[in-house]
Amino acid sequence: MAFAASLAKLQAEASCPICLDHLRDPVTTECGHNFCHSCIHQRWEDLRGTFPCPVCLHHCPDRSLKRNTQLCRMTEIVHQIPTMRGKRKRQEEPLCKKHNEVLTLFCEKDLELLCAQCMVSSDHQDQPLIPIEEAAASHRRMLKSHIEAKTNHLEVVETLYKNQVQNTWEVKRKMGKWREELDNECKEIKCFLAIERNEIDNDLLIEEKDVEEKLIENGRQISYHMFRLSNLLSEIEEKCLQTDLDLLTGIESIHNRYENLETPAIFSCDLKKGSYNLPPNYLGLHKMIRKFLVDLTLDPETAHPNVITSSDRRSVKYGTPSGFPNPQDLTSYPAVLSSEGIDAGRHFWAVKITGTGECFLGVCKESFPRNTHISPSARNGCWQYSLWIPTSGPSSIGQPKIGIFLDYELGEVSFYNLNDCSYLYGITDTFTEKLMPYFSIASSSASLKIRIIRGK
Structure with missing residues (x-):
């Protein structure tokens, strides 16, 4: 009994771990395991780069294998010893549960192992049945292709995971930076922003969380x-x-899990800092003036005959026409345009108004209709704000200095009283062409004068 056990161990050592038969032309891998020369090369047939040992998965650097001459002679000797190997192997082979016969076929439709008796049964007639060796080779190639595809997939998912982890820290960093900017703004206008700052910080905390x-x-x-x-x-x-x-055995389960494995959706955390901007007047009118103030001059070529521009082209008033009208003038209403056009960015300019009466300030598009009696409005490309300076009695504006702020991309025009840094009026629209600063004086306002100034 002990001899039989030792003989079985010797035969096992002289067997190839891949084909389970006696070693033929044995070769030895770098990790010390032995295989048939043809078996190991067939196993590594479609691999590139590194080659795993089928026994211990040690990665061999190349296909170079040493021929084991001594083991080859020993295997030949073991092969000549009469044994019960064939019988033992047959006893260990799994049998068909229904017919108790050796499994020799594979059904490609049901992905099931069958015996010869199963082939003639009604359950598997007219179904694609192939020998086990052929089926195993086909599915082994398929599984190898899965390995490469899922390895690449795993690398992509690992990268996505690292990016999401990095995004978590990036969110914290951005939130911290924006809080710092918010604190700096609050220091400039502390009295006005105490309540707003707390509300915004709460919003940031909520969104961050x-x-x-x-x-x-x-x-x-x-x-x-x-x-x-x-x-x-x-x-x-x-x-x-x-x-x-x-x-x-059980190959259907692997195929099903492979096919049904879905990558989870990636959450995108695109933060929009603009949604946290406070109204411009809260952010400090002085800072806005310093950053966006532009120096404008009037264009006499666009002046209405009843509009008189000064020699320095900085002031305009209502007056009696002299000479011939300009071919480009705005004859419908007593107005004049700036020499400078705006087609992008943020810009701020200011005017001082003296006298009494009504005036209009704003912007109009470069193609604003001329030599017509169309009333200026947003419908035809003129966005303006009307100010009335009374002749007597109290006035909330008095002799005002008015600031105009244009954000071209946002489509916003805002008006401010620079005397008390208060917000007066706002216009929102979509701008698609160059805009020209617009200055107009009502015909009944002979004493009114508008002058472009360099600041408050």
């Missing part, structure tokens, strides 16, 4: 997906190293 929770949850989903991918890859790699019968 919301985004962070979503990123963490998304990270958990990606991490779990990575775990499932890794497990599936390990199972596929292990499956590829198994015998034909073991490989095909």
Whole structure:
């Protein structure tokens, strides 16, 4: 009995771990395991770069293998010893549960191992049945293709996971930076922004918590997906190293999990800083003037005959026409345009109004209709704000200095009383062509004068 056990061990040592038969032309890998020359080369046929040992998965650097001459002679000797190997092998082979016969066929439709008796049964007639060796070779190639695809997929998901982790810290960094900017603004206008600052900070905290929770949850989903991918890859790699019968046993489960494995959706945390901007007058009118103030001059070529511009082209008043009208003038209403046009960015200019009466300030598009009696309005490309300076009695404006702020991209024109830094009026529209600063004096306002100034 002991002899038989020792003989069985000797025969096992002289067997190839891949084909389970006696070693033929044995070669030895770098990790010390022995295989048939043809078996190991067939196993590595489609691999590139590194070559895993089928036994211990040690990565061999190349296909260079040493021929084991001594083992070859020993195998020949073992092969000549009469044994019960064939009988033992048959006893260990799994049998068909229905017919108790050796499994020799594989059904490609049902992905099921069958015996010869199953082939003639009604359940598998007219179904594609192929020998186990052929089926195993086909599915082994398919599994190898899965390994490469899922390895690449795992690398992509790992990158996505790292990016999401980085985004979590980026959110914290951006939030911290914006809080610092917010604090700096609050120091300039502390009296006006105390309440607003607290509200905005609460909004930031809420959004930060919301985004962070979503990123963490998304990270958990990606991490779990990575775990499932890794497990599936390990199972596929292990499956590829198994015998034909073991490989095909339960192969349907692997195929189903491979096909149904879906990558979780990636949560995008695009933060919009603009949504936290306070109204411009709250951010400090002085700062806005310093940053966006432009120096304008009037264009006499666009002046209405009843509009008189000064020699320095900085002031305009209503007066009696002299000479011939300009071919480009705005004859419909007593107005004049700036020499400078605006087609992008943010710009601020200011005027001082003296006298009494009514005037109009704003912008109009460069193609604003001329030599017509169309009333200036946003419909025909003129965005203006009307100011009335009373002849007597109290006035909330008095002799005002008016600031005009244009944000071309946002489509906003805002008007400010520079005497008390208060917000007067705002216009919102969409601008598609060059805009010209617009100055107009009502015909009944002979004493009124508008002068462009360099600041408050």
